[in-house]
Amino acid sequence: xxxxxxxxxxxxxxxxxxxxxxxxxxxxxxxxxxxxxxxxxxxxxxxxxxxxxxxxxxxxxxxxxxxxxxxxxxxxxxxxxxxxxxxxxxxxxxxxxxxxxxxxxxxxxxxxxxxxxxxxxxxxxxxxxxxxxxxxxxxxxxxxxxxxxxxxxxxxxxxxxxxxxxxxxxxxxxxxxxxxxxxxxxxxxxxxxxxxxxxxxxxxxxxxxxxxxxxxxxxxxxxxxxxxxxxxxxxxxxxxxxxxxxxxxxxxxxxxxxxxxxxxxxxxxxxxxxxxxxxxxxxxxxxxxxxxxxxxxxxxxxxxxxxxxxxxxxxxxxxxxxxxxxxxxxxxxxxxxxxxxxxxxxxxxxxxxxxxxxxxxx
Numbered sequence: 001x002x003x004x005x006x007x008x009x010x011x012x013x014x015x016x017x018x019x020x021x022x023x024x025x026x027x028x029x030x031x032x033x034x035x036x037x038x039x040x041x042x043x044x045x046x047x048x049x050x051x052x053x054x055x056x057x058x059x060x061x062x063x064x065x066x067x068x069x070x071x072x073x074x075x076x077x078x079x080x081x082x083x084x085x086x087x088x089x090x091x092x093x094x095x096x097x098x099x100x101x102x103x104x105x106x107x108x109x110x111x112x113x114x115x116x117x118x119x120x121x122x123x124x125x126x127x128x129x130x131x132x133x134x135x136x137x138x139x140x141x142x143x144x145x146x147x148x149x150x151x152x153x154x155x156x157x158x159x160x161x162x163x164x165x166x167x168x169x170x171x172x173x174x175x176x177x178x179x180x181x182x183x184x185x186x187x188x189x190x191x192x193x194x195x196x197x198x199x200x201x202x203x204x205x206x207x208x209x210x211x212x213x214x215x216x217x218x219x220x221x222x223x224x225x226x227x228x229x230x231x232x233x234x235x236x237x238x239x240x241x242x243x244x245x246x247x248x249x250x251x252x253x254x255x256x257x258x259x260x261x262x263x264x265x266x267x268x269x270x271x272x273x274x275x276x277x278x279x280x281x282x283x284x285x286x287x288x289x290x291x292x293x294x295x296x297x298x299x300x301x302x303x304x305x306x307x308x309x310x311x312x313x314x315x316x317x318x319x320x321x322x323x324x325x326x327x328x329x330x331x332x333x334x335x336x337x338x339x340x341x342x343x344x345x346x347x348x349x350x351x352x353x354x355x356x357x358x359x360x361x362x
Contacts, residue, residue, distance in 0.1 A: 008128040019326050033324040034348045039164070039194070039304045042278055044149075046271040048229060052264035053257050062349050064256035071254075074263040075234060079207065084239040086130040087246060088285075090253045092193060092220045092233040097123045099156060099216060099235075101248045103187055104129050108155035114143050115166065115333055117191060120158040139166040139298050139306070145179040150186060157182070160191040164197060165333055165340045167300025172204035179213055183198045187214045187241070194302035196224035196272060197279055203301070210238055221258075223303065224275050229257035231242030279303045282343040289353045293360065306330070306340045308358070313339045316359055323355040 003120035018037030025033050068088040076083045089095035096119055103359060104110060112120045114133035124131045132154070134146045141159055149155070162169040170178075175190075182188060190206045204330070206217050216237040232254055235245070265271070286305055290297050294310040309316050316339050319330035330338040341352060 006128070008125055013122070014112070015118055015330075016332055017356065018328055019321075021326070024321060024324070024326055028321065028324075030324045032134070033326065034045065034344070034351060036327045036342040036348065036352055037326045037328040037340075038179035038228070039223055039302070039342045041223065041275055042282075042342070042348065043271070043275055045225065046265040046268040048271070049225070049265040050270045052260045056257060056260045060256060062256065063252050064254060065258055066251050066253075066257050068254055071232075071234075071259045071263045071266075074266045075251055078266050079236070081207065081210075081236065082239070084159075085210065085236050085242060087235050087237075087242050087249065088254050088259075089233050089249070090233040090258075091222060092191065092218045093119050093123070094249075094253060095218055095235045096120065096158075096189075096191075097127070098245050099187070099189060100124060100127050100129055100237045103227040103247050104155045107153060108197055109151075109153045110156050110158065111146060111154050111157040113146070113163070115335065116141075116158070117160045117164045117193075120160075123258070127148040136163075136166065138168075139163075140168040141170050143170055145175050147178055147181040150181070150183065154186055157186060157188045158191060160193070161204070162192075162194045162300070162302040164194065164302070164339075165328070165330060166298050166306050166334070167302040167304055168195075168298065169198065169200060169203060169301050171200070171202040173202065175204040175206070175221075179209070179215075182213070184214065187216060187217045189218060191218040193218065193220045193223055195219070197276060197303045198254050198301045199276075199280060200301050207230065207236060210236060214238075214241070216241060221262045221265060221345055224272055225262070226271075226275070227258070227261055227265060230255070230261055232262045235288045278345065279343045282346060284342060285346065285349055286341070286353070289349075293353075293357060295359075304340055306335070306338055308339050309340050311338075312336055316356075319359040319362065320355050323358070325352055325355045327352070 021033045050215045072083040072086045111132050218231040298306040313330050328340040
């Protein structure tokens, strides 16, 4: 059988998502389960998005607009850019795939950090492209170290900012210095999936750089907008780059309900403000509770916290499941003594701390 499979697929380790709530209930016979593993919005979804979906249900017998015209129009107005700067994807995952298919040739390389969003490496492997990695420094992207690794084969650089799974970020000064050292034939991708949670004043404003550099910015509706189940994301870049990416995009890649929901959610400022307020308040509570327990954590600008535990994170993950709390085991990222927890509602945050205390005391 293996002789039928491409070699790069044989060596591929697939992405392992956070366990679903229903699966945990079914496996362990639990009635109450909270999921703090996938950095989803604790407040649910925008009411505007839900109303838009209900209104659109009678049209699902039709193919969606392959160009996502109205979603692009809403995004362009919100971001202050042209629709020609946008490409819409079935989540950021598809856009990562499109970027690699569009720009990275057979003997060219992809550069990223060694502990970051796993899809950069997974999608590169599926496309049989080589990935060069640079270690994090104090849980942060080492942009100076990455700049030194760029060579004539480097074609695309992926930078998750804020970084998943650490919650750290690189500031505008580091980004400016890094871009000065980037050759004109290299594309830099800033994956800003968690940017709407950031409260740091020196976070880089990358949108202002798309006309000056070969930059692609990735955004998503899965996190702050609460539309993870619909799978819709977008990329911002110069129109010339977008046109070539569109050639590699599958037709009708973003479904109709995802498009109308995202277009409605874009303008729901109150929902975004409530989400940010909930996350920032929850973060301060979790920081204080973890410090009281004597547990180390990595300060985060995202909606999750990377936590160092005194044993294997896999053990903590399995023990917390018994109490109906799903967190993320970090073994897949090479962080064996860590777990990652999503910042949720105060009720869920308190439940997490209560269960963590019980498990750690064991």
